[in-house]
Amino acid sequence: MKLVGIVSEFLRGLGEATLFLFTMIAALPAALLRPRLVVQQIYSIGMLSLIIVAISGSFIGAVLALQGYRTLAQFGASSALGVVVAFGVIRELGPVVTALLFAGRAGSSLAAEIGLMKATDQLSGMEMMAVDPIKRVIAPRFLAGLIAMPLLASIFSLMAIGVAGGHLVGVVMLGVDDGSYWSQIHSGLHPHDIIESLIKSMVFGVAVNWIALYQGYHAAPNSEGVARATTSTVVVSSLVVLALDFILTAFMFR
């Protein structure tokens, strides 16, 4: 009986979250009419996540280059280092790690912000002023997250492959030829790799923003509720991102 209760509670939550997603999507046109609100949110969600994403990208690209170089050098194929780093970053690590960082940095802050707005009656206050909080507060944040995620993932990949990560370690430190590094990337990487990477990051963007906003909006209106919403956002988003990554990769590798 307990299992039935858990399952029915899970399904109830899933149904509620799905309804919430449809409500947010229905409110997107209203958000598009208020570009200033969206730009403000792109700044606070995206721009303020930029440094952590860029630094992480640099380190991950650097580590991939170090590990890749050791293996490739055994076969005299170190000139292929660029494409190894690029595949790893563009197909997988760029979208996935960015989404995980985004969940930790932006997702948690979104959930806490919305949860606190609820706990302090700001959302109720808006409703009583005949302003729909879904349109005024939630939809602009959702849209901003959808725009910010692919941009952040692209910046992550650029930092990892070219600017500071793989290129710095492979070419500058380990002496891989600069021309081979880039030409291998150019010939090995196809446009569909980049499109698939962007699709992944968009899907992750929807998932993380949806989870964060849902958790915040449905948080119990007290300090414990806000704390729980913040934690759940990071935990659930991270698991969902990893699961979705597997599903998307399986489909894209057909």
Place this chain on the structure above:
Amino acid sequence: MTPTGQEILVRVRDLRFAFGPRVIYDGIDIDIPRGKVTAIMGPSGTGKTTLLRLIGGQWRPQAGTIEFDGADVHKQSRAQLFEMRKRMGMLFQNGALLTDLTVFENVAFPLREHSGLPESMIRDVVLMKLEAVGLRGAAPLYPEQISGGMARRVALARAVALEPALVMYDEPFTGQDPISMGVLMRLVRTLNEALGLTSILVSHDVEEVLSISDYAYVVAGGKVLERGTPEAIRTSQSPMVRQFLDGKPDGPVAFNYKTSRDYATDLLGGAAA
């Protein structure tokens, strides 16, 4: 002095509302007369705030009706309800100011959302409303930079920004020092007269509330215990109303929380929890 017909702005009939098994309202009738200040009083936990949320259409009753200016609040579409709410202002207990906006922007918020007025006119209206609550000087400050009493005054300026027909005050005096309380009391009364409002004042600060109300209800245990002018309430002989007005620690509202175990068994048996 029971108000009738067109004089009534909000009419509550046979209202029943419960949170799960906990019954908050068990069939109450309340009339809010137009142009007057009506107090809803009662001990903590009797659902006074709930009543305001029901009138504002944020929650739905299990049974009964609430009419605002002749229209059933809970039979409106979402768009109609939002139109209705433009004619209602609500002052939340903590002010509920938007923390990322300044005092000025908070008061401008409903005007920018609904009025369609040019920015220069919005500025004038906001400054006038802030002047009315004595906080024009605080316009550039953020909510975290002002006191709780000031936040309520800003919220009041915001609540009347769209010149509503009805303003609902949720515990406006709780936790205020005597000066802030005096300021808020004067504002409730003078704004009601100056703007031709109808006010519902939910509170348990008995003397203060009765001194500025035209009409009052005492609510407890899901029922209306007493209704009438402040004078009629003050002279009520109902034991529960007397306990509430006189602040007696024990009476019909028991001092001890209900329990099925007697004291001695609890102490000796060690069977707490």
